[in-house]
Amino acid sequence: MVASAQNIFLVGLMGAGKSTIGKRLAESMGKKFIDSDHEIERRTGVSIPTIFDIEGEEGFRTRETAVIDELTQQRGIVLATGGGAILRPENRSFLSARGLVIYLNASVDQLHRRTRMDRNRPLLQTDDPRARLQSLFDERDVLYREVADLVTGTDERSVQQAIPELIHKIEQL
Numbered sequence: 441m442v443a444s445a446q447n448i449f450l451v452g453l454m455g456a457g458k459s460t461i462g463k464r465l466a467e468s469m470g471k472k473f474i475d476s477d478h479e480i481e482r483r484t485g486v487s488i489p490t491i492f493d494i495e496g497e498e499g500f501r502t503r504e505t506a507v508i509d510e511l512t513q514q515r516g517i518v519l520a521t522g523g524g525a526i527l528r529p530e531n532r533s534f535l536s537a538r539g540l541v542i543y544l545n546a547s548v549d550q551l552h553r554r555t556r557m558d559r560n561r562p563l564l565q566t567d568d569p570r571a572r573l574q575s576l577f578d579e580r581d582v583l584y585r586e587v588a589d590l591v592t593g594t595d596e597r598s599v600q601q602a603i604p605e606l607i608h609k610i611e612q613l
Contacts, residue, residue: 447539455554
């Protein structure tokens with residue numbers, strides 16, 4: 441395994457499986473799992489939707505950049521990033537320079553199925569969440585691919601199937 445794989449950073453849209461797969465991947469590889477959104481909530485004492493309500497998306501993104509900068513400097517972690525973390529060039533630089541970046545890719549239909557009942561996703565609180573997911577996918581897919589060392593699909597696999605396949609792909613790099 442390449443030295444940069446000491447840290448593994450997961451990117452992808454909400455619902456792609458970053459937190460679920462990240463926890464299991466970290467456990468399987470003997471690494472510490474961190475979710476950047478949960479870390480922001482822990483530090484602020486409020487939910488992501490509350491931060492969006494009070495500070496707007498820009499305020500949230502500023503907090504997110506500071507947390508990603510700090511977390512990516514740790515060693516031996518699997519980090520699940522928020523879906524929009526790749527929007528800022530500095531975040532893409534932190535991720536690329538400090539670990540192996542894996543883009544967990546899922547179809548818009550699958551993302552919609554996984555997120556449609558979740559009220560904790562401020563960007564999906566709209567009349568047409570599926571259309572919003574499509575728009576986010578269209579905007580962000582190129583950025584995820586730009587920063588990724590590895591792209592893997594999460595549509596049709598269970599976590600139990602995905603983890604061994606993912607570890608094998610990581611070891612091939």
